[in-house]
Amino acid sequence: MPISLGELATRFGCDLDGDPDILVNSVAALSNASPDSLSFLSNPKLKKQLSATQAAAVLLRAEDADECPVASLISKDPYATYARMAALLHPSPEVIAGIHASAVIADTAKVASSAQIDALVFIGERTFIGERVYVGPGCVIGPDCKIGDDSRFIANVTLPRQVQVGKRGLFHPGAVIGGDGFGNANTAEGWVKVPQVGGVRIGDDVEIGSNATVDCGAIEDTVIEDGVHIDNLCQIAHNAVIGAHTAMAAATGVSGSAVIGKRCMFGGQSGTVDHIRVCDDVVISGRAMITRNITEPGMYASHFPSEEIGSWNKKVARFRRLDGLYERVRKLEKGEK
Numbered sequence: 001m002p003i004s005l006g007e008l009a010t011r012f013g014c015d016l017d018g019d020p021d022i023l024v025n026s027v028a029a030l031s032n033a034s035p036d037s038l039s040f041l042s043n044p045k046l047k048k049q050l051s052a053t054q055a056a057a058v059l060l061r062a063e064d065a066d067e068c069p070v071a072s073l074i075s076k077d078p079y080a081t082y083a084r085m086a087a088l089l090h091p092s093p094e095v096i097a098g099i100h101a102s103a104v105i106a107d108t109a110k111v112a113s114s115a116q117i118d119a120l121v122f123i124g125e126r127t128f129i130g131e132r133v134y135v136g137p138g139c140v141i142g143p144d145c146k147i148g149d150d151s152r153f154i155a156n157v158t159l160p161r162q163v164q165v166g167k168r169g170l171f172h173p174g175a176v177i178g179g180d181g182f183g184n185a186n187t188a189e190g191w192v193k194v195p196q197v198g199g200v201r202i203g204d205d206v207e208i209g210s211n212a213t214v215d216c217g218a219i220e221d222t223v224i225e226d227g228v229h230i231d232n233l234c235q236i237a238h239n240a241v242i243g244a245h246t247a248m249a250a251a252t253g254v255s256g257s258a259v260i261g262k263r264c265m266f267g268g269q270s271g272t273v274d275h276i277r278v279c280d281d282v283v284i285s286g287r288a289m290i291t292r293n294i295t296e297p298g299m300y301a302s303h304f305p306s307e308e309i310g311s312w313n314k315k316v317a318r319f320r321r322l323d324g325l326y327e328r329v330r331k332l333e334k335g336e337k
Contacts (some may be wrong), residue, residue, distance in 0.1 A: 001025070002036070003089065004058050005071055011088075014059070018071025024056045038089065040082035055093065059085070060169040093133045106143070124161070142178075148204065161230055162199030162216065166226065167175075169202060177202070181215035181222075181238025194218060196238060203227070203244065209234065218256075220270045225262070243280065243290060 006020025028037040030046060033055035041050055042058035050058065057071035059078040068159040075081040095116045097165065103121040105111060107234065111129040121135050124143035129135065133147050136155040141147065144162045147265075151169035161163075171177070179219055183194035197215020203226035208214065212230050214222060222236065225244040235253045236242065243262035252266045255274035264278060266288030267331040272278070276290055281297035288302040 004074065008038075008085055008088075012073075012075070012084055014081065015062075015074040016071070017065055017068075017074065018057060019178060022056050023070055025089065027082070027089055028055065030055065030058070038082075040078045042077075042079040054212075062176055068194075091136075095134050112149075130167075138171075144199075160216075163202070164199065165202045166204035166206065168205050170207040172208065172210040172212075172232070175208045176213045177208065178216045179213060181218055183218050183238060198222065198239065200224070206230075208248070212236075215256075216242075231268075237274070250288070 002023040004020060004024040005016055005018060005022045005024065008014065009016040009020070019269065024038045028034065030039045030041065030049040030053045033039040033053055035054060035056055037055055038057055038059065038331055039045060039046045039053060039055040041064055048129050050064070050116055053070065055070055057073055058068050059073045059082050060068060060191045061076065061078060062074050065072045065074055071241045076078050082270045095114070097114045097116060099105065099111065099117040100119045100121070102119045103117045105123040106125040106127070108125045109123045109127045111117060111123065112131045112133065114131045115129050115135070117135045118137045122140045123129065124141065124145070124329060126143055127141055127145040129147050130149040130151070132150045134152045135141065136153055139153045139158040140158045142159055142161040146164045148165055148167040148169065150167055150245055153171045155173045157173065158176045160178050168286055178200045180196040183196055185192040185194055196216050196218050198219050199221045200214055200216055201221045202224045204233040206224055207229045209230055210233035211232055212234040214224060214236040216222060217239045220239055222239055225242060227245040228242050228321050229235070229247045231248055231250040233251045237254060237256040238276045239257045241259045242301045243260055243264065244263055246260055246264040248266040249268040251269045254260065255272050257274055258272045258276045260278045261280035261282060263280055266284045267288065269287045270284045272290040277293040278290065279295050279297060282294050283299040285299065285301035285303065288300060292300040294300060
């Protein structure tokens, strides 16, 4: 439904430079916005697109407003404000209460009358589905699970057993929450599987991306606290604890029994060894590997950026000669020949 710039400014606490009666009904990038769409500028690298935008209005900081050729909604944090406005202009589909005829629901399960259960869903014994929950096609929610109000499982999400989900959770296609952790004992005869008997506890307002996995605990539960956002293809191993409002980009891996603090950020393909501890307010750059506890907030990195192949090969060759150089220096320091 279209909404006026004046209403947006009032509702989200922005200063408006432009006609408050202009209507917008969608959001778009600066480069392809139309006269009925809202756009935003938060990355300075995209500032060159501002002068040519065809948007009805642009969300931006005060220092960029003079260069905006259309109406401006001025905010101290344009990206966060844009996210809230976009949610208003593009709301999630309304939950339509009811259970599809092809769904299979155990006799001991309880499903709130306001929930929507779509085609080919399976809900196991003693599982509870809260108010206004949406369970999309092909989802499997096994026994002894509890799903909080207003959570959404988009499609083909699997909770094998014993998973607790708080309110307003969002789970994207292919996510697996509560599969077995990688627990194996090495013996002379080969690997012996260690039974994984714990569950998973997930707080409120958690989002887990497509094909991400959160393993069940080996004995105690794996824990994902409130407000955590986990991107596609991430792996959270058994008994890990992820602190509130931490965010992890694609292909991040957290090893078993690692404890990650609150408000941390992990770049893509970063990871940890097992039993590691990371304090609150830590930023890990992409592809970094954490091998020691981090006890001080800050930014951490442990990777080499890419460069021209010839230059990289020369540096690798020098690195391989490092042991010889070390021995020469050691001998010189001791006066040896």
